[in-house]
Amino acid sequence: MQKIDLSETGLRAMNKMLHGQSExxxxxxxxxxxxxxxxxxACGLDAPIEVTVKGSTGYYCAGMNQQATVNIHGSAGPGTGENIMSGKIVIEGDASQYLGAxxxxxxxxxxxxxxxxxxxxMKGVNIxxxxxxxxxxxxxxxxxxxxVCGDAGDALGDSCYEARFFIRGEVKSLGADCEKKEMREEHLALLQQLLDExxxxxxxTEFTRYGSARTLYNFDVDNAGAY
Incomplete structure (x- = not known):
């Protein structure tokens, strides 16, 4: 294991070392x-390495991640995992706003x-x-x-397209063009796979599926108030 003390090495040098790893x-x-x-x-990683951060992180940790696994043993600041392409990020604590944007x-x-x-x-990430x-x-x-194994706040899935949302708890409100969907066998199988991973x-079976009602894909004056 390679150990880096960020208080001694510095952020730029640490990221340079991680970026230097090849496939x-x-x-x-x-x-x-x-x-x-x-x-x-640990932004911009592109190698099958595993990085464990012992503590909480600020903005944009593990942004643009490819292939790597990043474990955060603390809480994560805004924009963690922004534009992730592949790999895995595990946050042991809480995550701030716009996670996985x-x-x-x-x-x-x-x-x-x-x-x-x-x-x-979101454009393909699983959260x-x-x-x-x-x-x-x-x-x-x-x-x-x-x-989401707990509850969801206001305006879930506002103006969504084809992303799927599985919520076990209560949803405070749905956003524009988001609706409750039937949970079919293929969705139960997919959800089980995601939970296992x-x-x-x-x-x-305790979750409810939500998704797009598909009424805002094209502009319709009758729906103007929903945009």
Missing amino acids: HTNQTTWEIVNPKGSHAI TGHGGMIVVKGNASSRCGIS VVQGNIGHMSAFMGQSGNLV AGIDADP
Whole structure:
């Protein structure tokens, strides 16, 4: 294991070391200590390595991630996992706002709660939250899956496209053009697969599926008030 003390190495040098790892690296396991809420930790990784951050992180941790697994042993600041393409991010604590924004692939797991705008403009990422999520989550969600074992705040899935939302608890309100959907066998199987991958023990039959009503895909003057 490669260990980096961020208080000694510095953010730029640490990220340079991580970026220097190729697909065939033998330095596959890294541990970062003393993060002290620093921003942009482990951003832009593109190698099959595992990075464990021992503490809480600031803005944009593990942004633009590809292939790597990033474990955060603390809470994560705004924009964690923004534009994730592949790989996995696991947050042991809570996540701040716009988690996984514009994510195209991979998985983000939150063992605590996630704040507002979780999964905003998601484009294929899978996000699994063991706790609750805040308002305006999955706004303009285009593709991917948002799984919430707790409750969801106001305006879930506002102006969404083809992203799927599985909520076990209560939804305070649905956003424009988001509606409750039938939970079919293929959705139960998909949800079980996502929960298993996230390492969360929950019964898929306890969840409700939500998604786009598909009335705002094209402008219609009769729906003008919903835009």
